[in-house]
Structure formats: structure tokens, C-alpha cells
Amino acid sequence: MLDLYHAEPAANSLKSLIAIKEKGVPFNSHFVNLHQFEQHEPWFVKVNPNGQVPALVHDGKVITESTVINEYLDDSFEGPPLRPADPYWRARMRIWTKFVDEYFCPALSFIAWHHMIHNITDKLTPEEFEAKVARIPLKEQQDKWRTAARQGYTKEQLDNWGRQVRTSIERMEKQLGETAWLAGDQFSLADVSCFAMASGMPRMSPALVNPKDTPNFMRWHGRMESRPGVQAALAMPNPVRDTLEASRSKMSSALSS
Numbered sequence: 001m002l003d004l005y006h007a008e009p010a011a012n013s014l015k016s017l018i019a020i021k022e023k024g025v026p027f028n029s030h031f032v033n034l035h036q037f038e039q040h041e042p043w044f045v046k047v048n049p050n051g052q053v054p055a056l057v058h059d060g061k062v063i064t065e066s067t068v069i070n071e072y073l074d075d076s077f078e079g080p081p082l083r084p085a086d087p088y089w090r091a092r093m094r095i096w097t098k099f100v101d102e103y104f105c106p107a108l109s110f111i112a113w114h115h116m117i118h119n120i121t122d123k124l125t126p127e128e129f130e131a132k133v134a135r136i137p138l139k140e141q142q143d144k145w146r147t148a149a150r151q152g153y154t155k156e157q158l159d160n161w162g163r164q165v166r167t168s169i170e171r172m173e174k175q176l177g178e179t180a181w182l183a184g185d186q187f188s189l190a191d192v193s194c195f196a197m198a199s200g201m202p203r204m205s206p207a208l209v210n211p212k213d214t215p216n217f218m219r220w221h222g223r224m225e226s227r228p229g230v231q232a233a234l235a236m237p238n239p240v241r242d243t244l245e246a247s248r249s250k251m252s253s254a255l256s257s
Ligand SMILES: N[C@@H](CCC(=O)N[C@@H](CS)C(=O)NCC(=O)O)C(=O)O
Pocket: 007, 010, 011, 012, 013, 034, 039, 051, 052, 053, 054, 064, 065, 066, 067, 101, 141
């Protein structure tokens, strides 16, 4: 019995959806609506005490952290391997997944948070908002919600995160000029992690990623999009698409400057 709790096919949820679809493992999908704060409801906090998606439950055992989930899926199930067999390239793959978790994803997520949060919180009274935030298990997450919703982040912070996103793309572009995939000549979890963050960029941020400035990235992006596992992950239901689209142009200018 395999259950995946996830949000729309973007960022960390997309990361685990791609891995599970690439592996071809049947699973029960549970959509957690972040725009309705479902991740902080007591039933979900019992699954993941951090109150975040994705979370995997395998025969009653819970695994959290998208990168760990992906390695667990690869360890536990038949299907095409998602990690290089060679120890060097496997290490290089892990350097990419760590880079995404510690650098690329946080930068992108702060920018997205800043531009998206009002679409989620403006319909709440201050009291309703505070009641929602009070349920968030991690103080750091409470602070993130309050700062983004109340005063927003400073231009300096946003510029810095924008720079980090550009650095991430530059690194990918360089690597993809040297190897077909991010960790050598084989598709791996390095590609899954990076694509989960960068999937929307050609559309959202054409000034940053485009055939002239980032040809290697664009070719890789096209190959990723043509993979059946990636297509199946991207086709997962997205009931919050309109809200995401509403924030898209604002995010786009933050990333291009
Ligand atoms: N390190 C965690 C981060 C998970 C995470 O940040 N998930 C986001 C969605 S991409 C989330 O649940 N956000 C809602 C919240 O923090 O309240 C992982 O890789 O799984």
C-alpha cells in the first residue's frame, strides 16, 4: 500500500510525483490544498509533523522530505533505476539534489511566497489569518507566512534570491554543456530535482531561460518534457492553477531583473 500526499505538480510535490511516475509504481494520490492551509490541519500534521508536502506512506510507514522520498522509492521498488550505478556520478547526483534543497529551492520558494501569498491570504480577516498561522507546527514557517503576508520581503532580499535562481540556472547550463544529463550520461534524480524547480521557467521567465542564452538548458528541458513519466506527473490535477497563473507575471519580473 503506497500513499503520496502532495499538492499541485510543482516544486517539491512535482519532484516526488516525477520519481513515482518514472518508477511506474501504482500509488494512491492525496491532494493537499496548500491554498486552503490543509497542510496544517491536525490530520495532516499527524502524517508530517512539519506540516509540509510531499509525504509518502508505505505500508503505514511515513517518509518525508522529497529528496529522501525519491531515494526511498528508488531503493524500494522495481522499475528503471533513478540513480547512477557509478559511485562518482551517484555522488555528483547527490550534490545536485543537495544544491536544489539548500539553494535553488529556498530562493525560488521565497520569491514565489512573496508574490503568491496575497492571493491566498487576502480573503481572510487578520483574526482568521492568525488562527491559521497559529496551527503551523514549525516556528520558522510561521515567521515565513507572517512576514510574507504582512510586510512582504525587502527589495534587497528579493534581488538576492533572484540572483541565486540565476546562479542555479547558470550552473545547470554549464553542466548540460558537458554531459547529456545533470549527473552524467544517464537520467537521474538530479534531473528530477532540478526540473521540479525549473519546469515552468521557459514560459514564466523567457528573459532568463531561452534558446539563445541557455541552449543546453532548453534542449534538456525539452527532453525532460517528452518523458512519459514527467508528462504523467505534470498532468496530475491542479485545482489551484488560476491562482498560480495570477502570480506568474509578478514572479517573472522578479526573476528577470
Ligand atoms: N524540505 C522539504 C520542503 C517541503 C516544502 O517546502 N513543501 C512546500 C510545498 S513545495 C509546502 O508544503 N509548503 C506549505 C507550507 O510550508 O506551509 C521537502 O523537500 O520535502
